Amino acid sequence: MSDNIFVDTNILLYSRDASEPEKRVTATARLTELWETRAGRLSVQVLNEYFVNVTRKLSPGLSPEEAWDDIEALSVWNPLPIDMAILTRSYAVQRRCQLSWWDSMIVAAAEAAGCCRILSEDLSHGTSYFGITVENPFASASDDGDK
Numbered sequence: 001m002s003d004n005i006f007v008d009t010n011i012l013l014y015s016r017d018a019s020e021p022e023k024r025v026t027a028t029a030r031l032t033e034l035w036e037t038r039a040g041r042l043s044v045q046v047l048n049e050y051f052v053n054v055t056r057k058l059s060p061g062l063s064p065e066e067a068w069d070d071i072e073a074l075s076v077w078n079p080l081p082i083d084m085a086i087l088t089r090s091y092a093v094q095r096r097c098q099l100s101w102w103d104s105m106i107v108a109a110a111e112a113a114g115c116c117r118i119l120s121e122d123l124s125h126g127t128s129y130f131g132i133t134v135e136n137p138f139a140s141a142s143d144d145g146d147k
Contacts (some may be wrong), residue, residue, distance in 0.1 A: 004041045005034060006110035008120035009049040011137065012042075012070075016054055016062060023138055030119060030137050043080040043109035045102075047071050080109045097129060107132065 014020055014027035034040030051071060054062045062070070080086065086108050094104035103122060107129045110118045118134050125136035 003037075003039050004113060004115045005039050005135075006041045006043075006106065006113060006115040006118045006132070007031070007034065007046065008106055008118060008122060009046045009053065010121045011119045012046070012050045012074075013053055013058065014121075014138075016070075017058055018060065019058075026137050040074075040077045041080070041110070041113040041115055042074065042077055043082060043086075043105070043113075045082050045105050045109065047074060047079055049102075080113055082109070086112060093129070099123075 011027050011030065014023040015031050017024055031040070051064075051067050054067050054070070055064050082105065086105065089108035089111065090101065090104040093099060093107045094101055097104070097107070099107065106118060106120065106123070110132050111130050115132055118129075118132055119137055120134055121136050121138055123134040123136075125134055125139040127134045
């Protein structure tokens, strides 16, 4: 397993969310670190979710052109396509781990990308799925003991 880190959609969104200034600072710092180390990974699913949410749900959000610029920049992270192999693994993850379909797809894509961690606010901080540990960058230090 490499030092690659899979980034869930919510981390990308918080880096653009003016209504959550503390989370915006944290998300931006983590993404900057991933750019510098070239360790960031994501999937086409994440990019799809990002585009929709950053243009429709954030206030103020981005224009479609600005969101597309972000997606083009993130394309250097070689987003994993969602193919039948990822869908099949997602189904197995969902059945075994009792995760939502979307979270199962995140875990399956992170596994396929050879990631050691998933940055996510949605998945349970400190939980490990198939050797991939979830890290919520917004969790307090005391949350580490709740594994």
